[in-house]
Amino acid sequence: MKQTKISEAVVRRLPIYLQVLNELDSREIQTVSSQELGVKLDLNPAQIRKDLAYFGEFGRKGIGYDVVYLIEIIRQILKVNQTIKVALVGAGNLGHALCNYNKYSKDNMKITAVFDDHPAKIGTNINNLVVQPMSELVATIAEQKIRIGIITVPAFEAQNVVNQFVSAGIEGILNFAPAILRVPDEVRIHNADFTRELLSLAYYLNHEGEDSDETAMD
Amino acid sequence: MKQTKISEAVVRRLPIYLQVLNELDSREIQTVSSQELGVKLDLNPAQIRKDLAYFGEFGRKGIGYDVVYLIEIIRQILKVNQTIKVALVGAGNLGHALCNYNKYSKDNMKITAVFDDHPAKIGTNINNLVVQPMSELVATIAEQKIRIGIITVPAFEAQNVVNQFVSAGIEGILNFAPAILRVPDEVRIHNADFTRELLSLAYYLNHEGEDSDETAMD
DNA sequence: TAGATTGTTAATCGATTAACAATC
DNA sequence: TAGATTGTTAATCGATTAACAATC
Numbered sequence: 232m233k234q235t236k237i238s239e240a241v242v243r244r245l246p247i248y249l250q251v252l253n254e255l256d257s258r259e260i261q262t263v264s265s266q267e268l269g270v271k272l273d274l275n276p277a278q279i280r281k282d283l284a285y286f287g288e289f290g291r292k293g294i295g296y297d298v299v300y301l302i303e304i305i306r307q308i309l310k311v312n313q314t315i316k317v318a319l320v321g322a323g324n325l326g327h328a329l330c331n332y333n334k335y336s337k338d339n340m341k342i343t344a345v346f347d348d349h350p351a352k353i354g355t356n357i358n359n360l361v362v363q364p365m366s367e368l369v370a371t372i373a374e375q376k377i378r379i380g381i382i383t384v385p386a387f388e389a390q391n392v393v394n395q396f397v398s399a400g401i402e403g404i405l406n407f408a409p410a411i412l413r414v415p416d417e418v419r420i421h422n423a424d425f426t427r428e429l430l431s432l433a434y435y436l437n438h439e440g441e442d443s444d445e446t447a448m449d
Numbered sequence: 450m451k452q453t454k455i456s457e458a459v460v461r462r463l464p465i466y467l468q469v470l471n472e473l474d475s476r477e478i479q480t481v482s483s484q485e486l487g488v489k490l491d492l493n494p495a496q497i498r499k500d501l502a503y504f505g506e507f508g509r510k511g512i513g514y515d516v517v518y519l520i521e522i523i524r525q526i527l528k529v530n531q532t533i534k535v536a537l538v539g540a541g542n543l544g545h546a547l548c549n550y551n552k553y554s555k556d557n558m559k560i561t562a563v564f565d566d567h568p569a570k571i572g573t574n575i576n577n578l579v580v581q582p583m584s585e586l587v588a589t590i591a592e593q594k595i596r597i598g599i600i601t602v603p604a605f606e607a608q609n610v611v612n613q614f615v616s617a618g619i620e621g622i623l624n625f626a627p628a629i630l631r632v633p634d635e636v637r638i639h640n641a642d643f644t645r646e647l648l649s650l651a652y653y654l655n656h657e658g659e660d661s662d663e664t665a666m667d
Numbered sequence: 668t669a670g671a672t673t674g675t676t677a678a679t680c681g682a683t684t685a686a687c688a689a690t691c
Numbered sequence: 692t693a694g695a696t697t698g699t700t701a702a703t704c705g706a707t708t709a710a711c712a713a714t715c
Contacts, residue, residue, distance in 0.1 A: 240706070246648035251629055264672060271629065276672095277708055284674055292673040293715035309652050317647070324546035329643065331542060336627075340647050378654055379647070403650040405643065409554075411469055411489065419653045421646045425547065425623065428639045429535070429558050429597070430464035432621040434527050435637045436596055458682070482696060494696090495684055502698055510697040511691035672715085679708070690697080 241282050245305055247272060248279070252302045253337055264295035306339070314339045316375050318401070320392045321383035322347035322355070322362045325407055329381060330358040342381070344371050365395065372399040379403045386410040393420070459500050463523055465490060466497070470520045471555055482513035524557070532557045534593050536619070538610045539601035540565035540573070540580045543625055547599060548576040560599070562589050583613065590617040597621045604628040611638075 251271050255263055265276035272279075283289055283296075286308050290296045306312040319326055319342050330342050345357055348365045355362050363371060371377070380401040382392050389408035396404055397418055404420040406412060409427075414420045469489050473481055483494035490497075501507055501514075504526050508514045524530040537544055537560050548560050563575055566583045573580050581589060589595075598619040600610050607626035614622055615636055622638040624630055627645075632638045 238706070242649050242652045243645075245652070246645040247629070249648065250627065250645070254629065266672080275708060277675095277710090278706090280672090280674065281707085288674070290673050291715060292713065293671050295672065309648050310654055311648060311651050315651055315654075324542055324549060328542035328546055332644070336644065338644055338648060340644070340651065379650060381647075402654050405646055405650055407643075409468065411465070411472065419650060421650050423641065423643050423646050425625075425641050426550070426554060426556055426558070427461075427464040427468070428623050428641050429599075430467065430527050430529060430556060431460050432597060432623055432637060432639050433529050433533055433558065434460050434463070436528055436533075436620050456682070484696075493684060495686090495699095496682090498696090498698065499683085506698070508697050509691060510689065511695050513696065670715105673713085675711090675713105677708105677710080679706100681706080682704085684701105684703070686701080687699090688697105689699105691695085 237285055241285060244274070244279075244282055245309055248282075249302065249305045249309070249338075252298055252305070255298050256302060261298055262295045263298055263301075265290075267295075311339045314341055315379060316341060316343040316377045317379045317381060318342070318344045318346065318368070318372055318375075318377045318396075319381040319383060320346045320365070320368070320396075321385075321388075321407075322349075322352045322357060323383060325383040327357055329383065330360065333358060340379075343375055344377060346371075368395055369399045372401065377401070379405070382406045382408055384408060455503055459503060462492070462497075462500055463527055466500075467520065467523045467527070470516055470523070473516050474520060479516055480513045481516055481519075483508075485513075529557045532559055533597060534559060534561040534595045535597045535599060536560070536562045536564065536586070536590055536593075536595045536614075537599040537601060538564045538583070538586070538614075539603075539606075539625075540567075540570045540575060541601060543601040545575055547601065548578065551576060558597075561593055562595060564589075586613055587617045590619065595619070597623070600624045600626055602626060 248268065251268060265279040268279050269276035289301055289304050303312070317340055319329060322345055326345065330345065333342055345360045345362050346365050346368050347353060347362050352362050353364050378401060380396040382389055382404060384392055386408045389406060389410045390412055393404060393412050393414060397415060402418060404414065404418065405423055406420055407423050409424045412420060466486065469486060483497040486497050487494040507519055507522050535558055537547060540563055544563065548563065551560050563578045563580050564583050564586050565571060565580050570580050571582050596619060598614040600607055600622060602610055604626045607624060607628045608630055611622060611630050611632060615633060620636060622632065622636065623641055624638055625641050627642045630638060
């Protein structure tokens, strides 16, 4: 697998490819061209071919890509061909929601440890997992060799959880709290704060009638 | 407010600026420079200045930006200076979690209508809102003049909800279902599917020990 | 063979960064 | 006045797209 320097834009498209491919596979479609993928995803076919070509030659000229094979390849690239264990801190509604996703997910990412420091939560059951106190975080993460952590606590507690994750050796964090968090350079953090998404969505609402102009302009 | 063509990258940074500014404001800091914002957000100060300059001149040379004033300006740009009503479909755990965010949010985006077609859910209460059946979606959205919709149903039901949102005249959709959805050109859809985030995070895990090389290479 | 489609190079497009005059 | 910082132009960098030889 040749590996130069892959841009973040490329990496962010890989899970999307995986999603369509899974869909195609469940409909028992065996082969797909970059052209067809492009239509489905509103992407330029050349971009799709180029993205994949960073990692190797997976297609067949004149034919396209084998769906099952490409799924396997992208899983390998994303390192989710084996089960990846994930820890979650914050056993509220959102934490529950994410744990439940587990059951239906086709991906090999499983939440295998849940933590919360609220006494009422500790010891309760979420989807077959017992909620553990934060004091057990470091030991459990080490024991299970967990490398990814999810934060679903309120904003004011988020930085504290980040720090504990970092001490525990977590390498990647998915943060749902609406807060700006500091991590050391070697730890990666992705923000899934939905208020950001909502706010940027609001920007695109046209203000019709604002100056008595009803035309939808581009 | 001068308005050329604003790139999506710029729009996506505005909510982040708003977040830091709110934080600064709550700490009663009155003025901030692009330099300081850059440090906090790991962004180039020139980029921050340029982003803001697309919309007007809001800073003072030699001084920086007035925090309160800039918050107001960005709210105006994002069109969240008045309350924006949002509809949500899918009263499961995730739907509950998002409704609860409402209470604490400093943003002016409020979920004011919740829908679900599961008989056990209809009529129940979430955070002072009564869950309505889907049959009432069009009427309620028209009545409340709702323009943004959130989807928190399972993947296989998501496209159906999209279609109903579109018929109801919704202009922007925030989708949490792990599905690829089709919308007409005039409707905007943002995906908040957390599995995508998790998968791209997995890519960045180094594979130490894989070829007996423990060095963390950049 | 003719048609389709890949992988890849070159061209284009757009976004980020550097630099600096203006000015608080 | 000297120091700081903006708004903006020009330079750089990187990502997307077009084009096409190779080949199934």
